[in-house]
Amino acid sequence: MMKKLAAIAFAGVMAVSMIGCSQAPAEPNTDSTENGTDSSSVAGGGEQKEAASSTGVTLEFLYNLNGEAVSDAIQEVCRQFTEETGIGVEAVMPGSNFSDIMKTRMASNQLPDVWTTHGWAVARYAEYLEPLNDFSFASHIAPSIEGQITDENGVLYTLPIDMDLTGIIYNANVLEEAGVNADDIQTWTDFEDACDKVKAIGKTPIQMGGKDSYTLGNMMDYVAPTLITNENEANQNALLDGSFDWDNWNIVVDKINQWNQNNYFNVDAVTADFMTGISALASEQAAFMFTSASGITETYVQNPDTEMGFIPMPAREDGLQRSLMTGEHFAVGMSNTTKYPEEAKMFLEFLAREDICAFLATKCGMPSGLDNVTSDTGRLAPFYDKYANDAAILNIPYFDRKYLPSGMWNDLCITGGTILSGQADAKTTVVNQMRTSYEEKKAQE
Amino acid sequence: MKKQHRAMINLFYVPAIILFVVFVVYPFLQGIRLSFTNWNGYSQTMKYVGLKNYIRLFQDANVKTALINTLIYGIMSTVIQNILGLAYALFLNINFKGRTVVRTIIYMPVMIAPLIMGYIMYFFFQYDGGAINDILIALGMEPADLLVNSGAAIAIIVIVNSIQFVGVAMVIYLAGLQNIPAMYYEAAMLDGATFWDRFKHVTLPLLMPAISSSTILNLIGGLKLFDLIMALTSGGPGFSTHSLSTLVTNQYFSAQSAGYASAIGIVSFLLIMVISNVVTGYFDKKEVDTQ
Numbered sequence: 001m002m003k004k005l006a007a008i009a010f011a012g013v014m015a016v017s018m019i020g021c022s023q024a025p026a027e028p029n030t031d032s033t034e035n036g037t038d039s040s041s042v043a044g045g046g047e048q049k050e051a052a053s054s055t056g057v058t059l060e061f062l063y064n065l066n067g068e069a070v071s072d073a074i075q076e077v078c079r080q081f082t083e084e085t086g087i088g089v090e091a092v093m094p095g096s097n098f099s100d101i102m103k104t105r106m107a108s109n110q111l112p113d114v115w116t117t118h119g120w121a122v123a124r125y126a127e128y129l130e131p132l133n134d135f136s137f138a139s140h141i142a143p144s145i146e147g148q149i150t151d152e153n154g155v156l157y158t159l160p161i162d163m164d165l166t167g168i169i170y171n172a173n174v175l176e177e178a179g180v181n182a183d184d185i186q187t188w189t190d191f192e193d194a195c196d197k198v199k200a201i202g203k204t205p206i207q208m209g210g211k212d213s214y215t216l217g218n219m220m221d222y223v224a225p226t227l228i229t230n231e232n233e234a235n236q237n238a239l240l241d242g243s244f245d246w247d248n249w250n251i252v253v254d255k256i257n258q259w260n261q262n263n264y265f266n267v268d269a270v271t272a273d274f275m276t277g278i279s280a281l282a283s284e285q286a287a288f289m290f291t292s293a294s295g296i297t298e299t300y301v302q303n304p305d306t307e308m309g310f311i312p313m314p315a316r317e318d319g320l321q322r323s324l325m326t327g328e329h330f331a332v333g334m335s336n337t338t339k340y341p342e343e344a345k346m347f348l349e350f351l352a353r354e355d356i357c358a359f360l361a362t363k364c365g366m367p368s369g370l371d372n373v374t375s376d377t378g379r380l381a382p383f384y385d386k387y388a389n390d391a392a393i394l395n396i397p398y399f400d401r402k403y404l405p406s407g408m409w410n411d412l413c414i415t416g417g418t419i420l421s422g423q424a425d426a427k428t429t430v431v432n433q434m435r436t437s438y439e440e441k442k443a444q445e
Numbered sequence: 446m447k448k449q450h451r452a453m454i455n456l457f458y459v460p461a462i463i464l465f466v467v468f469v470v471y472p473f474l475q476g477i478r479l480s481f482t483n484w485n486g487y488s489q490t491m492k493y494v495g496l497k498n499y500i501r502l503f504q505d506a507n508v509k510t511a512l513i514n515t516l517i518y519g520i521m522s523t524v525i526q527n528i529l530g531l532a533y534a535l536f537l538n539i540n541f542k543g544r545t546v547v548r549t550i551i552y553m554p555v556m557i558a559p560l561i562m563g564y565i566m567y568f569f570f571q572y573d574g575g576a577i578n579d580i581l582i583a584l585g586m587e588p589a590d591l592l593v594n595s596g597a598a599i600a601i602i603v604i605v606n607s608i609q610f611v612g613v614a615m616v617i618y619l620a621g622l623q624n625i626p627a628m629y630y631e632a633a634m635l636d637g638a639t640f641w642d643r644f645k646h647v648t649l650p651l652l653m654p655a656i657s658s659s660t661i662l663n664l665i666g667g668l669k670l671f672d673l674i675m676a677l678t679s680g681g682p683g684f685s686t687h688s689l690s691t692l693v694t695n696q697y698f699s700a701q702s703a704g705y706a707s708a709i710g711i712v713s714f715l716l717i718m719v720i721s722n723v724v725t726g727y728f729d730k731k732e733v734d735t736q
C-alpha cells in the first residue's frame with residue numbers, strides 16, 4: 001500500500017514538474033555584438049554636472065543584451081540618468097532565459113517598468129506597452145525599421161536604439177580562395193555556384209549548428225521570404241489572412257533539401273552547436289552561415305586576422321531584388337501599467353538623446369534606429385554603408401514575425417532539423433507540420 | 446491524554462500538507478484547468494476550448510512519437526539498470542580488496558546532475574572532436590555523426606541514463622542481498638543446489654522487495670526523463686527523440702501552446718500513474734507469494 005502511495009506521489013510530482021518546467025525557447029538570436037570602442041565615458045560625460053537629488057523612485061529595467069561591453073555601457077548610461085534626474089534605475093540582465101522570464105511576468109501581469117522588446121514589440125508585447133507616438137524621437141525612427149515596430153494603425157511601441165540589418169555572413173578569405181566574388185551572388189543559382197566552388201577546394205560551403213535549433217530556424221527564416229513572399233503580394237496576403245496554400249512551402253523544403261543532397265552543409269549540421277560553426281568560420285574552414293552580423297563579431301573574437309562580411313539574401317531568380325532583413329536589436333519599450341509613467345518617459349527620452357543613443361548603438365556595433373543619430377559600426381561599416389541605402393535591395397521584416405502566427409518560430413526550427421537529418425519522408429512531414437501548426441494557431445487568434 | 450497526544454502528532458503533518466497543497470495539488474489542479482483552454486502561456490486572455498486539446502493530442506503524430514520514446518526510455522532503462530545493477534551487486538557482495546572503491550566508482554555518476562552528464566556525454570558522442578570519433582579516426586575508421594540518426598540517438602540516451610543511474614539499483618540490490626540470511630544458502634548447498642539453483646530459488650525470491658523498489662524507481666526515472674534529452678539532442682532531429690516531458694516544455698514555451706502542453710502533461714501523469722500502479726501491484730503479489 002505504501003509503495004502504491006509512493007508511486008502515485010512520484011507520478012504527481014512528475015506531472016506537475018512537467019507542466020511547470022522551463023527551457024529557453026529558440027528564437028532569432030538578438031544577442032549583442034560588442035564594438036571595440038572606448039567605454040570610458042558616455043557621450044557628454046566629459047562635462048561634470050552636479051548630481052540631482054534622489055526622487056526616491058527606482059525604475060526596473062530588464063534587458064537581454066548579454067555582451068560584457070554592452071552591458072557595462074547600459075549600466076553606465078543608467079548611472080548617468082540617475083545622476084542627471086535623481087531617478088534610480090535597476091538595470092538587470094536576467095540571463096539567457098530572458099524570453100521565458102518575460103512570458104512569466106506577462107502571465108502574472110507584473111511587468112518591469114521598462115524592458116528590451118527583442119523583436120517582439122508588436123507581435124508579443126503590444127498589449128503591455130505604452131504607445132510612444134507622442135515622444136520627441138517618434139519622428140526620427142529610421143524608415144527601414146519603422147514598419148517592424150509599429151502596428152497596422154501606426155502605433156509605435158518601442159524605441160529602436162539600433163537595428164539589425166541581416167544577411168548571410170561569409171568568410172572573405174575562403175571565398176577568395178575558391179574564386180568567388182561575394183558581390184556576384186545575386187540569385188540562389190549564383191549562391192549554389194559559389195557553394196560548388198567552395199566544396200571543390202575541400203571546405204564547407206554552408207556551416208550550420210543545428211543543436212542550437214535557432215540556427216535551423218534562422219535558415220528557414222532567411223530562405224523562405226526570398227522564395228515565398230518577396231515581390232509576391234498574393235502570398236503575403238494569403239499568409240496574413242490565413243488562406244495560404246501550404247503546398248507552396250514545398251519550394252522552401254526542396255531548396256534546402258537540394259543543398260543537403262549536394263553536401264553543402266557540414267556533416268554534423270544537425271548535431272553541432274552554434275559555436276562550432278563560428279570556430280569553422282574563424283579557422284577558415286567554412287564559407288557561409290545563416291546568422292546575424294553578431295556572428296561576424298564572434299568570429300573576429302576567435303580570429304581577428306580573418307576577413308568577414310555579409311551579403312543580402314539572393315533573389316529566387318534573375319530580375320528580382322536581393323533582400324536584407326531588418327528588425328529590432330536593442331529596442332526599449334515601457335509598460336502601460338507602470339507606477340512611474342513620467343519617470344519611465346524621461347528615461348526613454350534620455351535613451352533617445354543623440355549622444356546617449358549614439359553611444360549605445362556604437363557599443364552594439366549596429367546602425368542606429370533613429371535617423372538623427374550616427375553610430376560607429378567598426379569593421380562592418382563598409383557593409384552597412386554599401387547596403388543600408390541601396391534602393392536595389394529590399395528591406396524585409398523577419399519572416400516569422402511578420403507572416404506567421406506567434407509560436408511558429410518553433411516549427412521553423414524543428415522542420416529545419418527534419419530536412420537536414422535526411423529523413424525519408426521529410427518533405428511531407430515538414431509541410432504537414434507547418435500547415436497543421438499554422439491552422440491551429442490561426443484558429444486561436 | 447492519549448487523544449491530546451494524537452492531536453499534537455497530527456499537527457506536525459500540517460506544514461508538510463500545506464507545502465504539498467501549495468506546490469503539488471494547486472499547480473496540478475491549475476494544470477488540469479489549463480488543459481481545457483487555448484492559453485498561449487503569457488497572455489492575460491484565454492478561451493475554454495472543451496476537449497479540443499485532448500482530441501488534438503490523440504491525433505498528433507508528434508505526441509505518438511514522444512509516447513513511444515517515453516516508453517522506450519522508461520522500459521529499456523529499467524531493464525538495463527536492473528540487470529546491470531543486480532550483476533554489480535552480486536559481484537560486489539563478494540569480499541575482495543578494493544570493493545569499496547569499485548562501489549564508489551559505480552555509484553559516483555548518480556551524484557552528477559543529469560544535465561551536466563548530458564553535456565559531458567555530448568562531448569563524447571559529438572561528430573567534431575568527440576571522443577568516440579577520435580577513437581574511430583585513430584583506428585583508421587570514418588567518423589560518424591551518431592546523434593543525427595534518431596534510432597542511434599534514442600539508444601545513446603537510454604544507455605547514458607542507464608549507466609548514470611545503475612548505481613541506485615546496485616545499492617538497493619546490495620542492501621537486499623545483505624539482508625538474506627546465510628543459512629538459506631547453507632541449507633540449499635547441503636541439499637546439493639548449484640549456483641544457479643541457489644540464485645533462482647533463494648536469491649531472487651528473497652530479493653523481490655528490492656527488485657520491486659528498484660524497478661519502480663528506475664521506471665519512473667526513465668518515464669520522466671528530461672535533462673539528458675535536452676542536453677544531448679534537444680528532442681531532435683525534428684521531434685524524433687522527444688519524450689512526453691520534453692514535448693510538454695517544447696509546446697508550452699516554444700510553441701506557445703500552454704493549454705495543449707498541459708493536456709499532454711495530464712495524459713502523461715495518468716500514463717505514469719497507471720504503469721507504476723500495475724507494476725507495483727505485480728511486485729506486491731510476487732512479494733506475498735515469496736513470503
